[in-house]
Amino acid sequence: MSEEENIIVIRDVSKWFGKVQALRKVNLSIRRGSVVVIIGPSGSGKSTLLRCINHMEVEDEGEILIDGQQLPRSEKLINAIRADIGMVFQHFYLYPHLTVLENITLAQRIVRRRSKEEAERIAREQLNRVGIGEKADSFPAQLSGGQQQRVAIARALAMNPKIMLFDEPTSALDPEMIKEVLDVMLDLAKAGITMVVVTHEMGFARAAADEVVFMDEGQIIEQGEPAMVFDHPRHERTRFFLSQILHK
Amino acid sequence: MAYEDASLAQGNVVTVYRESLRLRLERFPWWFLVILLVTALTALIITTKSTYTEAFSFIRAGLSVTIMTTISAYFIALTLGMITGLGRISRNVVFKNLATFYVEVVRGIPMLVLIFFIALVLVPAVTSSLNTLGERLSAAGLGGLGAFFSSVTNKGVPMQLRAVIALSVTYGAFSAEIFRAGIQSIHKGQMEAARSQGMTYGQAMRYVILPQAIRNVLPALGNDFISMLKDSSLVSVLAVRDITQVAKLYAGQTFRYPEAYLTLAVLYLSMTMLLSLGVKVLEKRFQSS
Numbered sequence: 021m022s023e024e025e026n027i028i029v030i031r032d033v034s035k036w037f038g039k040v041q042a043l044r045k046v047n048l049s050i051r052r053g054s055v056v057v058i059i060g061p062s063g064s065g066k067s068t069l070l071r072c073i074n075h076m077e078v079e080d081e082g083e084i085l086i087d088g089q090q091l092p093r094s095e096k097l098i099n100a101i102r103a104d105i106g107m108v109f110q111h112f113y114l115y116p117h118l119t120v121l122e123n124i125t126l127a128q129r130i131v132r133r134r135s136k137e138e139a140e141r142i143a144r145e146q147l148n149r150v151g152i153g154e155k156a157d158s159f160p161a162q163l164s165g166g167q168q169q170r171v172a173i174a175r176a177l178a179m180n181p182k183i184m185l186f187d188e189p190t191s192a193l194d195p196e197m198i199k200e201v202l203d204v205m206l207d208l209a210k211a212g213i214t215m216v217v218v219t220h221e222m223g224f225a226r227a228a229a230d231e232v233v234f235m236d237e238g239q240i241i242e243q244g245e246p247a248m249v250f251d252h253p254r255h256e257r258t259r260f261f262l263s264q265i266l267h268k
Numbered sequence: 269m270a271y272e273d274a275s276l277a278q279g280n281v282v283t284v285y286r287e288s289l290r291l292r293l294e295r296f297p298w299w300f301l302v303i304l305l306v307t308a309l310t311a312l313i314i315t316t317k318s319t320y321t322e323a324f325s326f327i328r329a330g331l332s333v334t335i336m337t338t339i340s341a342y343f344i345a346l347t348l349g350m351i352t353g354l355g356r357i358s359r360n361v362v363f364k365n366l367a368t369f370y371v372e373v374v375r376g377i378p379m380l381v382l383i384f385f386i387a388l389v390l391v392p393a394v395t396s397s398l399n400t401l402g403e404r405l406s407a408a409g410l411g412g413l414g415a416f417f418s419s420v421t422n423k424g425v426p427m428q429l430r431a432v433i434a435l436s437v438t439y440g441a442f443s444a445e446i447f448r449a450g451i452q453s454i455h456k457g458q459m460e461a462a463r464s465q466g467m468t469y470g471q472a473m474r475y476v477i478l479p480q481a482i483r484n485v486l487p488a489l490g491n492d493f494i495s496m497l498k499d500s501s502l503v504s505v506l507a508v509r510d511i512t513q514v515a516k517l518y519a520g521q522t523f524r525y526p527e528a529y530l531t532l533a534v535l536y537l538s539m540t541m542l543l544s545l546g547v548k549v550l551e552k553r554f555q556s557s
Binding site for chain 1: 429455457458460461462463464465466468469471475479480529552
């Protein structure tokens with residue numbers, strides 16, 4: 021596989037939090053347009069790995085390449101790259117003082133320097149895409165959790181990202197709202213956006229993932245197509261983890 | 269809810285009524301009523317008794333100085349406080365230490381001492397070093413700028429301006445802590461979300477964090493304004509003719525102490541009561557939304 025096909029390359033990345041090593045020489049390459057789902061027990065380093073991809077956390081060792089370009093450690097240079105990488109958080113983190121529309125136009129205007137009209141047009145497009153076009157003038161606090169998370173996805177998409185990162189996007193949602201968010205994510209997967217998703221939703225992983233990565237104790241234990249990892253896990257730890265969550 | 273209320277009222281009309289009356293009596297702000305009565309009574313005395321009328325019209329002359337000093341010092345303090353508050357949480361070592369130095373120094377010195385020090389030591393020191401700078405500039409051939417700096421004399425800085433500077437510096441440190449607390453009360457996820465979209469630290473601060481933080485600290489900043497109004501009385505030690513100073517002058521000339529100081533106290537009280545009502549309204553408005 022040539023380097024150019026890989027939009028994300030993670031090489032020998034290690035990360036410490038104080039004395040705790042969160043990542044141990046992780047290597048992972050992600051093809052353009054593919055959907056990668058990272059699973060693993062809590063504290064396995066999967067969120068840390070995800071957050072390294074746009075340098076919300078900076079690796080202590082190793083390197084990360086986005087589109088062949090090494091992620092800079094400089095605060096100033098990272099902003100342009102972050103603008104191209106959408107991120108969706110477990111707790112949405114919408115801007116509560118702004119309307120839904122303003123949430124989606126803010127970064128477009130000040131980072132992408134789009135005009136108000138253009139930013140609003142794009143915002144409405146993305147809101148319709150995630151199925152809540154009618155909520156443009158609401159405030160985040162007036163929306164359900166599922167709707168808020170869909171706004172957060174629209175906010176990320178409005179920046180025309182090359183990559184979308186999802187950090188446990190459904191973990192904070194009430195059960196009846198999980199599906200509406202997963203449906204949006206399935207649509208995105210079909211649309212061919214490169215997606216890296218940390219989740220416990222095995223159904224989503226089976227349906228959408230090109231590759232499933234299982235992590236434990238800061239290392240990638242195994243990776244492969246969903247059917248392989250879920251139905252024929254090669255490692256004892258993967259089997260144990262899967263048996264734990266399937267019994268839940 | 270409405271249905272429950274209705275059924276409750278049908279069965280126990282009288283008890284509900286009594287309960288609510290008792291509750292209302294308990295909740296009634298009696299203290300405020302007393303303050304209102306005292307204020308009204310003083311107002312009545314001022315309008316009817318000639319010595320009080322005289323005292324009031326004498327003291328009233330200082331009102332504009334008190335109000336102007338308070339307002340201008342307050343807005344300078346807010347600016348200073350905002351910058352210092354940002355400094356306190358900055359990752360820039362120099363900025364952070366400067367801000368912390370300023371806050372700690374101000375907090376460790378009594379306000380009265382600080383007012384003396386700034387007005388009578390710091391301002392003269394600054395003007396004299398400006399003069400020295402002016403002489404050097406003139407000698408270096410920059411006559412225009414040099415003459416300007418040389419022309420700044422110590423006497424050229426009026427006491428009221430020094431009072432405003434002193435109050436601003438003091439309250440700048442207080443409001444810095446309010447701003448810092450306000451910024452730190454915003455969940456760090458807000459900063460993360462903004463930064464993940466490619467905003468710089470400054471942009472995230474300006475468009476995402478500060479609007480929320482300032483909203484949270486508006487009541488505290490309002491209370492600061494009230495404190496500032498009261499503490500502006502300290503500038504009378506610089507012979508600035510605010511209401512405290514003129515009341516003191518009036519009492520000194522006439523030996524009518526009750527006339528001077530009762531009028532003065534009620535004047536402050538009615539201003540602060542009015543303002544704290546305003547702050548309460550502000551608080552309610554921002555709590556509900």
